[in-house]
Amino acid sequence: MSTLHPGAAPATTTAATSGAPAPDDPAARSTTSFFATMLTQTLIVLRKDLLLEWRSRSRLVSVVLFGVVTLLLFSFAVGPDVRALREGTAGFLVLALLLSSTLGLAESFRLEQEQDAVEGLLLLPIEPVALFYGKALGNTIFLSLLAPILIPVALVLYSVEPAWSDFLRLFGLWLLTAAGLSAPGTLYSAMTSQLRSQDVLLPLLLFPLVVPVLLGAVKALDLVLTGDAMGQLGSWTIMLLAFNLIYWSLCGIVFPRAIEAS
């Protein structure tokens, strides 16, 4: 019946080929092999998340719809004043992204908790940092996928007509915003997904934290949409980049402590 030989010598050669360190040799865990492992594992996690995302496309669709509904509601809140709507477009877009993001972020770790899958990953020798960056990249991509729908819908609803060449810029800024939300969002959804009141706690922790990203994004998007007379777009973009750099490194540093054994 059983042809398993689980206690056989660890497969050192096969481990070395794919960048993972040799299991029995601590000296092999040098800095380079650490980064190689981390990169490989990050991509594995990312690929898995994208696959899961693809399998549950209906979730993406409902988050997009949620974003569209918020965009619509903003126009009701402001009233049928085309000028006011136009001036607020950048802000409404970013808010729609922010509100949709909590849905997406919360779900991304709920999948891991469902059958303790995250524990299963940790039992495999996965670098916690790789888990973080994989999931954060997955969330960034997920949120970026909202752009192709939400941006045109907002432009139509609020009657803004940017030049065709501006769409690339808009998408680039959207990507930066999504990344800025994803890094702290992944950290906090990892923590709150294990608590009873995730739905309240995640926005409560995340929203004040991402104020700099929001401000930067609103300002930069606004400059693209309504014209950049004083050439400030560059500096706001750099600021968004800087925020991203800080969040991605800081959250990456503390994440391993957040998921360690308690």
Place this chain on the structure above:
Amino acid sequence: MIERLKWHHFVGLLGLAIVVAGTWIGLFVAPAERHMGDVMRIMYVHVPSAWSALLCFTFVFVAAVASLWTSRKRWDAYMTGGIEVGCVLTALLLVQGSIWARATWGVWWDWDVRLTTSLVMLLLFCGVLALRSFIEEANRRATWSAIAAIVAFVDVPLVYFCVRWWRSLHQIQSSPETVNSAMVLPLRLNAVAFLLIAIWMIAIRARIELARLQAEDAPEPEPLAIEER
């Protein structure tokens, strides 16, 4: 444990004494300011509140790092104390700032850089307290609230610069210019006093938290007496 923390009451009483003196000088001895008149006197509580709140959160950062590093309950307790006291001071700061804004600019809220940053800071650290209250397992509570506190603290300067830049497009940032020498004395006295009172409050709060944490420490059960069948 409890005996060792008695020093904080002296600190608190000293702080109270100084705050009475500082406030007296600020209200009745120091002259009215040239443009702002008596409204300027709000500064003698406003600025000390701001300073001590910022120092509280800086202490929180240090305690959070120490708590992550050492996993000792004492640091967790100090961190909690620091966050709570910092939040109280920031809340007071916001009310004072709002009154100040009403007096000088005629509105209750001006999107002033410091006022806005303080509000975001308050929300950030209230979030940490909320997170803390939802975690039951003690190790996890200490680790996660320390992480949240560190992230929140790092975020504060980002908010500040970002709001400043956001504001600078509209008008030059405005805040009370400091300050002639007759006004320095009450300001300094109250700054020291608020700091001492903050330390006092943190110490009391930390002691409460430590007692609560130690109440969770049940001793290991006695070895089982196994009945032979």
Place this chain on the structure above:
Amino acid sequence: MSDAVMPEGVIAGGWSYVIAAYSVTAIGLSVYIWSLVSRSRKPGDES
């Protein structure tokens, strides 16, 4: 103060604002300290 916002002249009637600010601070701190004291009387009590 920038002059655009704050024209020449002294704000009159500032005392009411000053009293408001000081009393808010005093009451706020007292209430918090009172809550601390009452909590430390019965340690381990979840607030």
Place this chain on the structure above:
Amino acid sequence: MTLRASGLGRRFGKHWALARVDLEVAAGEVVLLAGANGSGKTTLLRLVAGLVRPTKGTVSICGIDPQRQPLESRRKLSMISHQAYLYPRLTALETTRIWARLLGLPASDVDLLPMLEEVGLGGRHNESVAGFSAGMKKRLAFIRTRLEKPRLVLLDEPFSALDAAGRRMVEGWIDGFRRSGTSVLLASHTLARAARLADRGILLQQGQVAWRGKAEEVAARLEAASA
């Protein structure tokens, strides 16, 4: 010594789920953990796996402390818990492939399909896990012990949810572990079956070691106590 735990204790809130547990497991030894529900079996396994931090005492797996060097210690062990650690929307093959890749092993179909065949999931590797019965999930989870090539296997109720054929399969694997020098820590309710497999047993009561000895005797004691 593959596993050495001394003075192990864990407190959750005010409740000590485990206290004063000393345990040594030599290479190739199969040890039965017996005890009523809530006696601390699962907590002990999770402590050994490094998923829970001990309040007191130390664990060492092949000389490695799972808290100090989690990655190294996890390379030495496999754990099958009641949760199957699966993503419902992935297929059996995809799940296996992710595990293999994370372990740095070759992950082509040629490498993985035989393993799925072995655990009896041969024809169903392209079905998503959501449609699997509990027994099939357990079989899939067992592939991890094949991939990880552990020195220590932690089994939490390995026989539950399995049909007769599945149980025989697990028995065969446990024998295989023993023959190849892999130690097994086996927590099970299916006492008669587990006792036959184990070299010796430990009876846990209220988180403490109540009795040690031959697996059959431990099983008999537990049955006597619960009768």
